[in-house]
Amino acid sequence: MSIRPVIPRTNLTELNRQGFAALVAELGEPAYRADQLHGWVFKRGARSIDEMSNLPKRMRAALTERGYSVGRVELGQLRESIDGTRKLAVRLDDGAVVETVLIPMGQGRFSQCVSSQVGCALDCKFCYTGTLGLSRHLTPGEIVDQVLLARQLVPDDVRISHIVYMGMGEPLHNFDGVVESIRMLTDPEGLGFSPRKITVSTSGLVPKIAALGEAVPVNLAISLNASSDAVRDRIMPINKRYPIETLVEAIDAYPIHSRGKMTMEYVLLGGVNDSDDDAHRLARVLARVRHKVRVNLIPWNPFQGPGYDRPADGRVRAFQSILERRRFTVTVRTTKGLDIDAACGQLGERPAS
Numbered sequence: 001m002s003i004r005p006v007i008p009r010t011n012l013t014e015l016n017r018q019g020f021a022a023l024v025a026e027l028g029e030p031a032y033r034a035d036q037l038h039g040w041v042f043k044r045g046a047r048s049i050d051e052m053s054n055l056p057k058r059m060r061a062a063l064t065e066r067g068y069s070v071g072r073v074e075l076g077q078l079r080e081s082i083d084g085t086r087k088l089a090v091r092l093d094d095g096a097v098v099e100t101v102l103i104p105m106g107q108g109r110f111s112q113c114v115s116s117q118v119g120c121a122l123d124c125k126f127c128y129t130g131t132l133g134l135s136r137h138l139t140p141g142e143i144v145d146q147v148l149l150a151r152q153l154v155p156d157d158v159r160i161s162h163i164v165y166m167g168m169g170e171p172l173h174n175f176d177g178v179v180e181s182i183r184m185l186t187d188p189e190g191l192g193f194s195p196r197k198i199t200v201s202t203s204g205l206v207p208k209i210a211a212l213g214e215a216v217p218v219n220l221a222i223s224l225n226a227s228s229d230a231v232r233d234r235i236m237p238i239n240k241r242y243p244i245e246t247l248v249e250a251i252d253a254y255p256i257h258s259r260g261k262m263t264m265e266y267v268l269l270g271g272v273n274d275s276d277d278d279a280h281r282l283a284r285v286l287a288r289v290r291h292k293v294r295v296n297l298i299p300w301n302p303f304q305g306p307g308y309d310r311p312a313d314g315r316v317r318a319f320q321s322i323l324e325r326r327r328f329t330v331t332v333r334t335t336k337g338l339d340i341d342a343a344c345g346q347l348g349e350r351p352a353s
């Protein structure tokens, strides 16, 4: 099976502005209908052509006759955590399932974590998705439709304010699909997200980091997770191709677009990468980029298999304070959605038991 998905030409959720303009011209309709059609799909989140009530009947009939449809994913299962996190399993048209998570941020806002691939090829040892292997990339429409679908599930007074590409998959491995999806999400006439509210998280595909910075002005998060190549080689095989020093050079060169800093994700694995020595070494490794990064510590979220331990709170605090004494900005990720396997590194359909 190819990892490149087939992008159906007759699904409106896969079209960009030029695509809508060409379609409307082909139907012999006036150009302004392209904006209306685009608005129905990406602003109002229509799930059928029939509900596009301000389009003339003849146009809706012509779209239906030509096999056009709207919407790329269907809701499979919805689970809600005791902390308000919601995990949506969404089914794609080839039957594959990916997951997307709505994380409450307070004040009526959610951050949505979207998937960019079915499974993942990178095999990070602490991540459940990595155990699944890669089936294929998602199309731009399949990524954006996770957001369109989720918007329908949150009450009207609640807003999805941030998008993070931290779900299933390595976003930069699906570079073209992810960049196109970001262009769709940030279209002011569509969903209208500010690029500053979008974060792409990578395990460190170094050549694509610079390319992302040139393509779209979004925030970057790097999944670092070790302070030495010896440990990173073991827990993240990608490090053998792009070791820590190469990664730090790429971070140094990445443009900071927003007021914020770039995030260095660091999953703490008890007894593996969470010692005082690790914290001191991490401070040395990141010293030259200290002004442009924030370190986000993530105590490991368990799943059955790899045999890691989640470090105790005291260990996490000790690690944090060493970095803070070296004048780093450090946050500790509040674990959300642990009870429904929706926390960081836990995404992916479990086999039926």
Ligand code: SF4
Binding pocket: 120, 121, 122, 123, 124, 127, 128, 129, 130, 131, 167, 168, 169, 170, 203, 223, 345
């Ligand atoms: S952490 Fe990210 S890149 Fe690594 S295996 Fe999991 S999904 Fe893939």
